Every structure is written in C-alpha cells, then in structure tokens.
Amino acid sequence: MSEGRPADSERFGPRPFASPPFETALSGALNRRDGDCRVTLFDAPPGFGKTHTLYALHLHARRRGGSTIWIALDDRDRDVARVAGLVREACHQGLAGPDAAGDRKGGRQRTTGRSIATLAAAYGDGLDLFIDNLDLCCDKNLAGFLDQMISFWPAHLRLWLATSRHLDLDYARHGSEGVLRHLRMDQLAFTRDDTDRFLAQRGGPRLTSSDIDGIYGRTRGWPLAVSLVAATCAKQTAPISWTAVFSRLDADISSFLRSQMLSHLDKDVLQFLYRTAHLPEINYDLCRYATRSAWANTYINDLLEKNCYLSAREDDTNRLTFHPLALKAFVEESRKNIDPPLLRDVLGRGADWFRRHERWRDAIECALLAEMGDTVAAFLHEIAPVWVGQSGGLASYIDWVGRAKKIGAVLTLDSEYWYLWALLFSRQTQIAYEQSKLLWTRSLAEGPADRSGAQSEAFRRRFEELRILIAFFQDQTEQADHEARIWLGDQIARDHISVATVACCVAINASINFDFSTARNAISTARNGIVLGNSEYGAAWVAVLSAQIDFFEGDYRQCRDVLRQALARAVDGLGADAAIVQTLRLLLGCCLWETGEPDGAREQLIPALSTVAEHGVSEITFCALAAAIGMWDGGDAPDIVSPDRLEQLVRHYPSPMDIVFRCLLARRLLRLGRTEDALRHARRTGLDLDSDDNREIATHPVFVRELIALTKLDYFLSAGATRKALDLAEGLLATATSQGRRATAVGLEIDIADIAFRQDNPRQALCHMRRAIHLATRGDIRRPFLLRIGAIRSIVASCPEKKWGFANWKEHELFRQICASIRTEDNPQSVVLEKDPGGPTLSETLTPRELALLRLVDAGFSNQQIAESLDITTTTVKWHLSNIFSKLGVDNRTRAAVIFRSMHFI
Numbered sequence: 001m002s003e004g005r006p007a008d009s010e011r012f013g014p015r016p017f018a019s020p021p022f023e024t025a026l027s028g029a030l031n032r033r034d035g036d037c038r039v040t041l042f043d044a045p046p047g048f049g050k051t052h053t054l055y056a057l058h059l060h061a062r063r064r065g066g067s068t069i070w071i072a073l074d075d076r077d078r079d080v081a082r083v084a085g086l087v088r089e090a091c092h093q094g095l096a097g098p099d100a101a102g103d104r105k106g107g108r109q110r111t112t113g114r115s116i117a118t119l120a121a122a123y124g125d126g127l128d129l130f131i132d133n134l135d136l137c138c139d140k141n142l143a144g145f146l147d148q149m150i151s152f153w154p155a156h157l158r159l160w161l162a163t164s165r166h167l168d169l170d171y172a173r174h175g176s177e178g179v180l181r182h183l184r185m186d187q188l189a190f191t192r193d194d195t196d197r198f199l200a201q202r203g204g205p206r207l208t209s210s211d212i213d214g215i216y217g218r219t220r221g222w223p224l225a226v227s228l229v230a231a232t233c234a235k236q237t238a239p240i241s242w243t244a245v246f247s248r249l250d251a252d253i254s255s256f257l258r259s260q261m262l263s264h265l266d267k268d269v270l271q272f273l274y275r276t277a278h279l280p281e282i283n284y285d286l287c288r289y290a291t292r293s294a295w296a297n298t299y300i301n302d303l304l305e306k307n308c309y310l311s312a313r314e315d316d317t318n319r320l321t322f323h324p325l326a327l328k329a330f331v332e333e334s335r336k337n338i339d340p341p342l343l344r345d346v347l348g349r350g351a352d353w354f355r356r357h358e359r360w361r362d363a364i365e366c367a368l369l370a371e372m373g374d375t376v377a378a379f380l381h382e383i384a385p386v387w388v389g390q391s392g393g394l395a396s397y398i399d400w401v402g403r404a405k406k407i408g409a410v411l412t413l414d415s416e417y418w419y420l421w422a423l424l425f426s427r428q429t430q431i432a433y434e435q436s437k438l439l440w441t442r443s444l445a446e447g448p449a450d451r452s453g454a455q456s457e458a459f460r461r462r463f464e465e466l467r468i469l470i471a472f473f474q475d476q477t478e479q480a481d482h483e484a485r486i487w488l489g490d491q492i493a494r495d496h497i498s499v500a501t502v503a504c505c506v507a508i509n510a511s512i513n514f515d516f517s518t519a520r521n522a523i524s525t526a527r528n529g530i531v532l533g534n535s536e537y538g539a540a541w542v543a544v545l546s547a548q549i550d551f552f553e554g555d556y557r558q559c560r561d562v563l564r565q566a567l568a569r570a571v572d573g574l575g576a577d578a579a580i581v582q583t584l585r586l587l588l589g590c591c592l593w594e595t596g597e598p599d600g601a602r603e604q605l606i607p608a609l610s611t612v613a614e615h616g617v618s619e620i621t622f623c624a625l626a627a628a629i630g631m632w633d634g635g636d637a638p639d640i641v642s643p644d645r646l647e648q649l650v651r652h653y654p655s656p657m658d659i660v661f662r663c664l665l666a667r668r669l670l671r672l673g674r675t676e677d678a679l680r681h682a683r684r685t686g687l688d689l690d691s692d693d694n695r696e697i698a699t700h701p702v703f704v705r706e707l708i709a710l711t712k713l714d715y716f717l718s719a720g721a722t723r724k725a726l727d728l729a730e731g732l733l734a735t736a737t738s739q740g741r742r743a744t745a746v747g748l749e750i751d752i753a754d755i756a757f758r759q760d761n762p763r764q765a766l767c768h769m770r771r772a773i774h775l776a777t778r779g780d781i782r783r784p785f786l787l788r789i790g791a792i793r794s795i796v797a798s799c800p801e802k803k804w805g806f807a808n809w810k811e812h813e814l815f816r817q818i819c820a821s822i823r824t825e826d827n828p829q830s831v832v833l834e835k836d837p838g839g840p841t842l843s844e845t846l847t848p849r850e851l852a853l854l855r856l857v858d859a860g861f862s863n864q865q866i867a868e869s870l871d872i873t874t875t876t877v878k879w880h881l882s883n884i885f886s887k888l889g890v891d892n893r894t895r896a897a898v899i900f901r902s903m904h905f906i
Helices: 025-031 050-063 080-092 098-105 112-122 142-152 171-176 192-201 209-219 223-234 242-260 267-276 284-291 296-305 324-337 340-356 360-369 373-390 394-406 413-425 429-446 454-473 477-489 496-512 516-533 536-553 556-574 579-594 598-609 618-631 643-650 656-671 675-683 702-719 722-739 742-758 762-779 783-787 789-798 809-824 848-858 863-870 874-888 893-902
Strands: 039-043 067-072 127-132 157-163 180-183 310-313 316-322 831-833 844-846
Touching (some): 050 067, 050 157, 142 157, 142 171, 171 180, 267 296, 267 340, 284 296, 284 340, 373 413, 373 496, 394 413, 454 477, 454 496, 643 656, 702 742, 742 783, 762 783, 762 809, 789 874
16 A cells, blocks of 8 residues: 555555465465566456455565555545545545646546646556556446546556446456456466465365365366365364255355345346346347347347346357356245246246257256146157267256156157167166167057057167167177168168168177178168268268277377277267267377277277276277287276276176176286286286186177187296197187287287297298288288387397398388387386397396395295295296396206396395
C-alpha cells in the first residue's frame, strides 16, 4: 500500500487472510510477465479466488519494492461517481505537491484522462493499482467509465480489476490493442498441480495420485470446492471415505450458491434457471423452444452478466454449459421449486429440439430424464443401426437400454438386437447369451411382421448372425466357423454390414488356425461389405483383423503400416475413446514390440491394456499378453505388465485365455532363470512340462497347442535336454515354414542353432542363424534375436563375420544390429566379461544368477549344494554351468573359477 494511507481503512488495504496467499500457476505466470499487458481483469463467479489472486499479486509487487494501491469496493459504492472519487482519494494519498492538493480542494471531478495523466506523472517509476469487488457498483455507466480508464491507462502502470459480475466492456477493441488481459472462470480455476499442492499444504491424510485425479475431475479446479475438500480432509484421522467427503462437498456448495448467487437473482430469471438446469446445454434457440418463453434470450443474457457459472464449450462457443458442481446444486434446487409436469414438458420439448438437430445423445438423455418411455424407445429404434453398427457407440447404448427398461420402456426387436450386439462387442458375452434366448422367444411370440413374412425372415437371418457371434465370443470357434460359412452361402435377407461381420468371424478363426489364404479371402469379403455399408466402425475392425493376419505371418512392417493408417482414420472418425481405437492401439503396440521399438510399444500398449476386458477379441488379447509379459522385468512392482495385474485384466475371457497366460508367463520365467516358478505356473493349467503325454493338448485350438509346445521347448532348452528340444523344434519349424509364419520360424531357427552349438556343431549353428537372419529381414523381425541374445552371443563370438556369407546388404545390416544388441539389449544389471587381452577377445555377459552360481563354484560347492542354496534343481544348475562355460570359453569348473577370480568378482 502507498505511504500515508489510513491503517484502519479496509477499502484502502487488503483484508488479512488466515493463511498466506496460495500462488497458483496463473498468479505465478502473471508475476513473471512484467510489462506484457497494462490491464488485467479477473471476471469470474464467487468462489474462484479473485481476491486471493489479487492479494498474491499485491504482495509480490510490494516485495519487489514497487508502489501499490489497493481499493476494495463495498455496498456504499453503487454509482460511478463514488467509484471515481474513491480511486482519486486512494491515489492522492500517495501523491505529494500542489497538484494533488488542488485537485482535492475544489471538489470538482476531473476528467478520467487528466486524472490518469496526473497519476502517471506522479508514479513515474511504476505503480500497481488493484480494484476489487467492482460488481458491487450497479451503475450502468460503470462499463463506460472503465473503458475510458483502460484506454488512457499508461504503459508503465499496472491496473488489476476483479468482478463477480460480467461487465459490458469493449473487449474487442482493448484486446486488439493489446491493452487488456481478460481472465474468466476457466483461467482462474486451479490446475491439477495447483490442486495437488493446495491439498498438501492444508494437511490431512496423504493423498495418492489417483485421489488427486478424482478430486480434480470432480471439482474441475473450482478453488472454493477444492478448499472445502481440503477442510474436510484436514479433519480426517482415519482413511478417507470419498463418498462422505463429496456428499459434504455437494451440501456446502448448495449452501454457498443459495447465499451468494441464487438469492440475488430476479424471480423470473431464477425460475428460468431452474427450468433449464436439466438441459444438457444452454443456447438461445433451445431455451426458447423448450421453455416456450419469449424472454429466454433476456434471461440467458442476465445469467451471463451475473456470471452464473456459465462457460462456453470448447467445441462451440455458442453452446454454454454450467460448471458441473454448480449445475448439480441448481438441479437439486429445481426439484424443490418446479412442478414435475412443467419440468417434464421442458425436457420433452428439449428432447424434440435435439432430435430435430440430430443430436441424438442429448435427445435421449432429455427423454430419459423426463421418463418418457415411448419416446426413448422410438429414439433407440431410429439410431441403433448407425449408433452401434457403424459408429461403435457400445457403452452409451448399453447404458441407455438399461435406463430405458427401468422406466418401463418397451423396446422394439431391432433395438433389442442391437443391444445384444453392443453387449457382445463389450465382452459381456454371458449376458448377451441369456438375453438372446429371451429375444428369440419374444420374436416367436410376436409372429410375422407382415403377411409375406419377409421382415420375420430378415430378423431370423440377423438373429442367426447374432448367435454365430455369441459362439465366436465364447470361443466356440469351430461351431461358429461352421455356421458362419453356411450363413455366408445363403443369399437370403442379408445386408452389407452383416456379411462383413460374419466374414470377420471366418477370418479370425482361419487366422488362429494359420489358414491365411482363407483368412484373406474372408477379409476381402468383409472389406467389400464395409465399403458398401459405409461404416467407420466396421472399417476399423476390418483393418485390425487384416493387420492381425500380417502379424501372425510375421510381416510386422506391413502390419505396422496398416495399423497406423487405420488408427489415424478411426480417431478422426470415431474419437480417441472408441473401443475399436483401443483395439487398434493394442495390436500396434504388439507390432512395435516385435520390431524392437519398446518405447513406442509401451506408448500404444499400456493405455489400451487397462481397458482390455472391455474391448477386442481374444486373439488380439493373446498377442497383447505376449508383449506385456515380455515387458515385465521379473520384479514385484505393481506395474500394469506385472503378472498379477495382467491376470486380473484377462480373467473375464473364456478358458483358453488362462492357458495362454500361464504358458506365456512360464516362458518368461524360464528366460529369467526361474525354472521352479515356471513349472508351478504351468501346472496350474494342468500342463506337465516333463511329460510327453499330449492327449489333453490335442483338445485345444491350434494356436494354443503350438504355444504349449513352444513352452515345452523353452523348458527343454533350459534343462539342457537338447535331444528332446531338437526333435520338438524341428517339427515346429517344419509346420511354421509350410504355413508361411516367418516370425515363428525365425525363433525356431535360432533355437536349433543354439542346440547345434551346444552339441559342438558350430557350422550347423551358423547355417541356421543365416536362415533366421534371411527370414527376419523380410518382415522387420527383431524380438526373437533379443529374446535369445545369450545363445546368439556364443555363436557370433565363435564364427568370424567373413564366414556368414550374407545374401544382401539388408541381412548384413541386421547382423550389425544384432551384434550391437549383444551388449545393450541384455539384462541392465549384467556384467561384461572379457578374456585376457593378449589373446582373442571374447565379450560375454553373465547374468546376476550366473554370477551367484559361479561364486558358489569358486567356493567349492557341489551341484547339489548349489541347487539347495539357490533353490533350484540340479538340472538347472547343470544348464547354467553349460552356459557359463560357453560364455567364458572353458570346459570345466576349475578354469571357470580361475577366470572368475582373475576378473576380481570375489
């Protein structure tokens, strides 16, 4: 404050606060923007911290040593003359000299321009003038007075204004001249970080990140609401019950609005607010139609002028919405003050207005709120094929149907059919199955829709399509495939979307049985149906299933390109939150993982994994599981790729998913050297890795049988059972090669090369490694090499590069990348060992488990003692010793121990 101001004058000094001012992201940014704008206007409803923000800025200006003047209007300052006089009085208390005295002496009001010129001359070194509570001046000339004041305001002075009532200033002119910064409700709201820091400063129980997200999402950063939450939390000594906190919050907000806002509104405006509060938005045409009021425009303008928690929507500035917490209070007050028939009429007319403008979501919401069952049923019947079949609005449609049935709405057969469709593709298969039986019974009871029975036959055909989908989603794939082929062969009563849907079922079943020719023919049929049906949702499904064929074949480059294009189109046409968008991201993440792009893989895969129980098909989820488990580092951190989290995510899938999950986890554990854990998980699915009995395996689908065989192969390799491993690997390789599955063939070629090297046949090992590299270059395949880096290291170290004989530069480049990965892609805690520099250099990496085992060897432990010490089997000890000898280039325990001591690891 300026020197000479009376100390007890509340209007010339900010009132003291109980706690220091809280610096928000906004006030911090304003403090750093010296000189960028002369005038700043805080224009927001009560509770948005305008005074607190001014106070923080005022203290900052004082700490810098600058001159400051604070003016707080009160109920006495209702006309412009009083405000102008108050400004002059406050400013003159900081002035000295005859001009100041003369200006006061005559009592004559000087013009705004001359007064500001005098002020500018007196404060040549700068001044921050703060004027709070401008809304208390009800004079219609206030806006004109402020317009002049802003226009004449000099560049070296700062003017800070705050009002809870919107002022009709010339914002366009002041903004274009760069003079005025106009900050409203959205800018004054706390950021998420502001909310976190504010709650931490106010004490109370420690809040998690998800707690902060929940509070911020509920309050939308409304400072008053955040402060009320903080006050409630600070009193808590036991774990917080958020239900109780937000229940208290709603009550406090309602009380605040009744005293600060609703009691000051004119009766007619208040009644208009109560009638329109239930509408999804506020706009002039809608409100005129829904309320039948010719004064609707005037009432809306009055609500805007009084800053009644209205803000423009980001997607359309002509559409206004209330702050959700304020809106909840308005709705509650509305129920107490508006007759139900009147409210029902407003909502019914609102539903009709939205329907005429083809805004179906809002139309249905209004009809549901009005409990107009017949209207809701008619709307759902009209939109279902497009909303569900083409746009993929599954979750919203399921919600509407559930709410419609609660108010007694009787849906048409078509609406029920699309309800089952939505349930299926939301993975609520059991509910869909039960509902399908009820629907079929109802359809039989209602009889033909016309004398010819054409509509009845069309419904029967569509119902058959639905039952095919149910069988498919319940993983009864053989039955679904058989019925789908029959259905596609019948040309009666089919539409393009249905043809595409059933063809997709055939494509998926053919893909998982590695019949790629049939799969591609089915996808071609599906694609033609989608083009004719003009469905963005269907186009995305066809794209992801087409890419899945490329994925199973191991053509990751093609898969990646298809998915990226489809993802961009789906986000643009359906929105980033659509379920099919998550499915696309899921498979794209898998593809990036296989091509050795872990950062990109995580970016796509991790967000999509959190909703995997609600979207996608089992086969894509299998791929996602493989990638996610591959990302797991073996630790106990509660990451989404940890086995516990993944098991929770996939528990809603049919039974084969558990077998797939256990096998994938067992393979990962084997590669981490945790053989006993791997065996335990395998046994949970009834799989005995030591047994040759394959009778039960034969009952599983083809891809599950292969996964079980690959798990056994990994076990045989880890146990050193090279003969069994070679027989199994050669059989799997022959099958994968004949089916054209390059990625699987690459992994098996490397496994056979590893076996050959262990059997002291480096020439054969080199031959299989060359084949692996040749196949990998065609599909941009990288992951199999990274998974088997230890075996590859030994082979590369034993064979000079000149012996490899690459066919082209692509193969040579891949070999170079593999060599680079030997050091960088292995366990980050691994230790690099090198032979005596006087001889041939052999760079090798021992894992932490191998180092621990080698320490015990050096200490003289036997294999049995090592097994007991490390809680592993003697077979696993022998396998680790074989790997260690290979990496160190020795053939016995004594020489390994000598090298170990020479490298100073003891």
